[in-house]
Amino acid sequence: MQDLQEKQVQGKEIDRLVAQYKSMPGALLPLLHAIQDSTGFIPETCYATIAQALSLSVAEVHGVVTFYHHFKTHQPGQHVLQICRAESCQAMGSANLEAHAKKCLNIDYHQTTDDRAITLAPVYCLGNCALSPAVMLDEELYGRVSIADLDALMLEAGASLAKA
Amino acid sequence: MTTKVYIPRDSSALSMGADKVALAIAEQAKLRGKQIDIIRNGSRGLYWLETMVEVQTDQGRVAYGPVQAKDVNGLFDADFLNGQSANASAHPLYLGLTEQINWLKQQQRLTFARVGITDPVSLDDYIAYDGYKGLKNALQLSGADIVKTVTDSGLRGRGGAAFPTGIKWNTVLTCQANQKYIVCNADEGDSGTFSDRMIMENDPFVLIEGMTIAGIAVGATQGYIYLRSEYPHALKVLNEAIDKAEKAGYLGEKICGSKHSFKLEVRRAAGAYVCGEETSLLESLEGKRGMVRFKPPLPAIEGLFGKPTVVNNVISLATVPIILDKGAQYYADYGMGRSRGTLPIQLAGNIKQGGLVELAFGITLRELLYDYGGGSASGRPIRAVQVGGPLGAFLPESQFDTPLDYEAFSSIWAVLGHGGIVAFDDTVDMAKMARYAFEFCAIESCGKCTPCRIGSTRGVEVMDNIIAGKEVAKNIKLVRDLSDTMLNGSLCALGGMTPYPVLSAMNHFSEDF
Ligand SMILES: NC(=O)c1ccc[n+]([C@@H]2O[C@H](COP(=O)([O-])OP(=O)(O)OC[C@H]3O[C@@H](n4cnc5c(N)ncnc54)[C@H](O)[C@@H]3O)[C@@H](O)[C@H]2O)c1
Numbered sequence: 001m002q003d004l005q006e007k008q009v010q011g012k013e014i015d016r017l018v019a020q021y022k023s024m025p026g027a028l029l030p031l032l033h034a035i036q037d038s039t040g041f042i043p044e045t046c047y048a049t050i051a052q053a054l055s056l057s058v059a060e061v062h063g064v065v066t067f068y069h070h071f072k073t074h075q076p077g078q079h080v081l082q083i084c085r086a087e088s089c090q091a092m093g094s095a096n097l098e099a100h101a102k103k104c105l106n107i108d109y110h111q112t113t114d115d116r117a118i119t120l121a122p123v124y125c126l127g128n129c130a131l132s133p134a135v136m137l138d139e140e141l142y143g144r145v146s147i148a149d150l151d152a153l154m155l156e157a158g159a160s161l162a163k164a
Numbered sequence: 165m166t167t168k169v170y171i172p173r174d175s176s177a178l179s180m181g182a183d184k185v186a187l188a189i190a191e192q193a194k195l196r197g198k199q200i201d202i203i204r205n206g207s208r209g210l211y212w213l214e215t216m217v218e219v220q221t222d223q224g225r226v227a228y229g230p231v232q233a234k235d236v237n238g239l240f241d242a243d244f245l246n247g248q249s250a251n252a253s254a255h256p257l258y259l260g261l262t263e264q265i266n267w268l269k270q271q272q273r274l275t276f277a278r279v280g281i282t283d284p285v286s287l288d289d290y291i292a293y294d295g296y297k298g299l300k301n302a303l304q305l306s307g308a309d310i311v312k313t314v315t316d317s318g319l320r321g322r323g324g325a326a327f328p329t330g331i332k333w334n335t336v337l338t339c340q341a342n343q344k345y346i347v348c349n350a351d352e353g354d355s356g357t358f359s360d361r362m363i364m365e366n367d368p369f370v371l372i373e374g375m376t377i378a379g380i381a382v383g384a385t386q387g388y389i390y391l392r393s394e395y396p397h398a399l400k401v402l403n404e405a406i407d408k409a410e411k412a413g414y415l416g417e418k419i420c421g422s423k424h425s426f427k428l429e430v431r432r433a434a435g436a437y438v439c440g441e442e443t444s445l446l447e448s449l450e451g452k453r454g455m456v457r458f459k460p461p462l463p464a465i466e467g468l469f470g471k472p473t474v475v476n477n478v479i480s481l482a483t484v485p486i487i488l489d490k491g492a493q494y495y496a497d498y499g500m501g502r503s504r505g506t507l508p509i510q511l512a513g514n515i516k517q518g519g520l521v522e523l524a525f526g527i528t529l530r531e532l533l534y535d536y537g538g539g540s541a542s543g544r545p546i547r548a549v550q551v552g553g554p555l556g557a558f559l560p561e562s563q564f565d566t567p568l569d570y571e572a573f574s575s576i577w578a579v580l581g582h583g584g585i586v587a588f589d590d591t592v593d594m595a596k597m598a599r600y601a602f603e604f605c606a607i608e609s610c611g612k613c614t615p616c617r618i619g620s621t622r623g624v625e626v627m628d629n630i631i632a633g634k635e636v637a638k639n640i641k642l643v644r645d646l647s648d649t650m651l652n653g654s655l656c657a658l659g660g661m662t663p664y665p666v667l668s669a670m671n672h673f674s675e676d677f
């Protein structure tokens with residue numbers, strides 16, 4: 001549970017960002033990015049503030065947040081592990097990486113481990129296709145990833161791995 | 165004596181540990197009292213050799229690769245900084261003079277002329293290697309003459325649809341409006357493609373210059389780069405380069421002392437493939453859901469915020485400076501048929517030597533896969549190749565002699581698209597690939613039209629039945645009917661081209677169904 005104080009701080013930060021972005025043409029996406037960069041996700045509680053500042057309805061804000069895969073409506077784990085599912089990585093065995101990660105972390109895509117260390121997410125191309133299979137841990141990109149490499153990354157991110 | 169050492173900062177190189185290599189080299193140099201100057205250059209695009217480290221010699225740069233941090237000690241022991249010494253050339257990672265590596269030497273790098281050579285964020289480097297010569301020429305021409313030069317070069321949209329760039333610009337030029345925009349489509353959604361990313365990370369000024377020339381040509385004073393959110397490195401590099409260009413008077417008011425103004429801003433996308441489609445992209449830039457718009461009106465007439473807008477791919481725009489520098493004819497002299505100039509081709513998937521190959525149109529797939537690619541990474545036979553991204557057809561070995569040319573590809577019901585080539589070995593299950601094509605369309609559909617929204621989900625279910633061996637003949641017929649509906653009844657190419665991978669898989673690899 002998020003405590004009250006934390007929520008207030010978050011609210012203030014969001015107010016500050018709204019004020020900073022609201023006069024920009026086409027402000028909504030840059031604003032949502034700024035909020036997510038700062039708080040990790042887009043709290044539903046801020047839709048009304050955004051809507052009012054940009055003269056939109058709350059439903060419109062909700063519609064935009066949920067249209068884009070990048071925007072998260074819940075706080076993710078401490079680290080986000082993205083595994084590329086696109087064709088080039090499939091050709092190099094990404095399905096094995098995907099199955100291995102799900103099994104070891106004991107979660108499916110779009111889920112977070114119980115200890116909140118890792119959120120697992122699919123991604124459709126990281127632009128590292130000459131070095132498939134590729135994964136991204138937070139903003140770090142990795143290429144020609146083997147099962148052993150993936151284990152090392154998950155451990156580095158603080159995961160407690162279930163027996164494979 | 166200080167030796168220049170080049171270590172790429174391109175994100176694919178980083179993905180193979182380039183930062184760790186740079187750190188180790190700096191440490192060892194200090195420990196051993198060697199004077200070095202580390203330059204973080206772009207990648208040459210020989211990705212299987214990353215991290216590729218180069219050192220300056222009298223003869224040119226000498227390369228070593230693939231270097232890992234653990235190799236660094238041994239490289240120093242072999243006196244690698246002295247690239248011409250016998251010891252250095254005996255090192256197993258020694259590759260000789262970079263420019264003499266066949267894979268690179270045989271390429272025709274026009275758009276990628278500087279990539280890998282320069283420090284991406286050094287404006288001095290950019291200018292020293294012919295940067296901003298195109299803009300200088302453009303500033304002497306009328307808008308109509310710039311547009312004519314681009315038209316005469318034969319440049320066609322490198323985003324995939326291959327529409328003549330000059331003709332698109334002309335539509336915008338002839339529109340009367342108080343505001344026009346240049347929008348760079350940097351959403352690069354296609355799997356197997358990374359040439360846009362390479363330009364943005366490794367030679368960002370060439371894109372900035374291309375967009376500035378476009379602005380001057382059509383009378384637009386504001387530009388946006390709509391950048392894929394999966395490219396955090398490109399974001400940093402672009403912003404740094406834009407800042408430098410502004411400070412040096414290449415962006416902003418009165419560019420280079422002329423009467424022209426052009427401002428540029430990077431906007432981050434948010435992970436929706438359909439937002440690469442130009443009208444969906446414009447909706448997104450306006451702050452909305454990325455729902456595809458009906459065309460007409462074309463963006464060239466009613467685009468961003470309802471104003472005339474040039475929407476072009478990164479490569480199309482980054483190719484403009486060399487055309488304005490060397491002339492339309494110089495560019496048009498490369499290529500075959502109606503495909504003029506060069507194409508930055510991306511070799512990806514199950515391939516031994518993947519990377520960026522820029523060549524005149526006309527080279528065959530077979531030459532690319534074997535002479536450049538060196539065959540599959542797994543060592544097994546290459547069975548299928550998907551060209552042109554997730555909406556592109558799968559080609560069997562019998563079609564490997566097709567030359568890379570827009571018309572040659574259309575004539576075999578395939579697409580060249582953005583020039584991405586993804587190889588699969590003989591372990592691929594083409595029924596699963598057809599299923600994936602539907603699945604991807606279902607995940608990414610904007611939902612505006614029924615054939616795409618419903619058809620793709622239905623396609624997954626039917627493919628599941630085929631894979632499970634249920635009523636195969638009946639279900640194959642169903643997939644064909646469904647594909648037909650999607651081909652003819654979709655508003656945009658996401659729904660409209662998903663049948664390419666599906667039907668080509670069924671037609672050429674029927675044994676898997
Ligand atoms: N690069 C990628 O990552 C990627 C991803 C998916 C699809 N694609 C490609 O996208 C293609 C489809 O794109 P599309 O739907 O935009 O194609 P399109 O044929 O509708 O349009 C091509 C371009 O030409 C412009 N145009 C057409 N007629 C014009 C005129 N008379 N005046 C001025 N401009 C004019 C359009 O506005 C557009 O910019 C596919 O062929 C596919 O290869 C690329």
Ligand SMILES: Cc1cc2nc3c(=O)[nH]c(=O)nc-3n(C[C@H](O)[C@H](O)[C@H](O)COP(=O)(O)O)c2cc1C
Nearest residue numbers: 321322323349351352353440441442476477480657
């Ligand atoms: C679903 C879909 C996705 C697309 N994605 C991209 C993309 O990521 N990059 C791109 O340049 N063009 C993409 N396009 C093509 C654009 O709509 C448009 O044709 C292109 O940006 C025009 O630029 P060009 O003429 O320079 O190629 C896509 C088209 C469709 C239908």
Ligand code: SF4
Nearest residue numbers: 610612613616656659
């Ligand atoms: S084909 Fe699909 S993505 Fe394109 S407009 Fe229709 S529903 Fe949207």
